[in-house]
Amino acid sequence: MRERSVDALLDRKFDGIDNAPHIKRLMRENLVEQAAAAYAGGGIELYLSLQQAGPLTIPASLLITFLPPGGDRPTPLDLANRLASDGETEASVVGLPAGTAVRTRRMTGRPDRPAPTGVVGSADEALPSVTLDYQLAIPETDAHLLLTFSTPLVQIADAMVELFDAVAGSLSWTGGESDRD
Numbered sequence: 001m002r003e004r005s006v007d008a009l010l011d012r013k014f015d016g017i018d019n020a021p022h023i024k025r026l027m028r029e030n031l032v033e034q035a036a037a038a039y040a041g042g043g044i045e046l047y048l049s050l051q052q053a054g055p056l057t058i059p060a061s062l063l064i065t066f067l068p069p070g071g072d073r074p075t076p077l078d079l080a081n082r083l084a085s086d087g088e089t090e091a092s093v094v095g096l097p098a099g100t101a102v103r104t105r106r107m108t109g110r111p112d113r114p115a116p117t118g119v120v121g122s123a124d125e126a127l128p129s130v131t132l133d134y135q136l137a138i139p140e141t142d143a144h145l146l147l148t149f150s151t152p153l154v155q156i157a158d159a160m161v162e163l164f165d166a167v168a169g170s171l172s173w174t175g176g177e178s179d180r181d
Contacts, residue, residue, distance in 0.1 A: 002039070006031045009048065013057075042066050042146075060151040060160060062167065067135070069142030076102050079135070094134075098171040101136035105161060107154070130157040132164045139173050147171070 006028055014024050038046055042065045049060035074082065076093045079102045084091035089106040109128035134147040149164035151157070 002035050003032055006035065009050075013050070038063050038065075042068070058151075059153065060149065060163075062164075063148040063150075065146040065148065067144040067146055073142075073144070076100050080104075096134070096136065096169055096171060098173055099136050099139065101134045101168070103168075104131075104133045106131050108150075109152075127152050128154050130154055130160065132161055132168075134168045136171075 009031070010024055010028055014020065017024075035043075035046055043063050044066050045062075045064040047062040049058055051058045051060075073079075080091040080093050083089050083102070083104050089104050091102065091104045094101050094103045107128060108131055129150050129152040132149040135144055137144055147168055149160075149167070151160045153160055
């Protein structure tokens with residue numbers, strides 16, 4: 001299923017482009033590897049932006065990860081403080097329609113290095129990107145949901161983060177006991 005989804009995506013993006021089989025193969029390998037790693041880490045949904053702005057694709061992703069119950073979870077404020085303690089992560093506790101969430105924003109990759117050619121192989125070679133996370137409790141359970149938004153468009157990061165905040169703000173829960181009156 002994963003490979004079929006990646007193939008359908010690439011067929012759509014490479015439609016009419018016959019002279020790039022090597023690039024398409026590398027992208028396929030990279031996407032399948034990333035999707036498998038996301039699934040192994042608890043990822044349950046992965047969304048990739050195909051939005052166009054003129055001839056350019058606006059690259060962004062959303063990974064939804066299920067965090068099963070386990071151990072003593074810190075309070076949202078304690079978690080935000082712990083995540084912000086590295087000095088590179090902005091963290092806060094925010095209210096969403098779906099409940100209280102820990103929101104973090106960080107820059108990953110190496111913005112001081114030129115973009116590598118070929119496939120990204122290690123964290124030192126990773127392109128710079130902005131990542132925004134929301135972690136919130138799933139009602140009536142001890143589990144949590146983690147929404148991880150990311151974009152390499154660091155030049156317009158603030159606008160992309162506004163979009164990510166709007167998407168996170170649209171999350172709502174349905175079907176639980178609290179919905180039955």
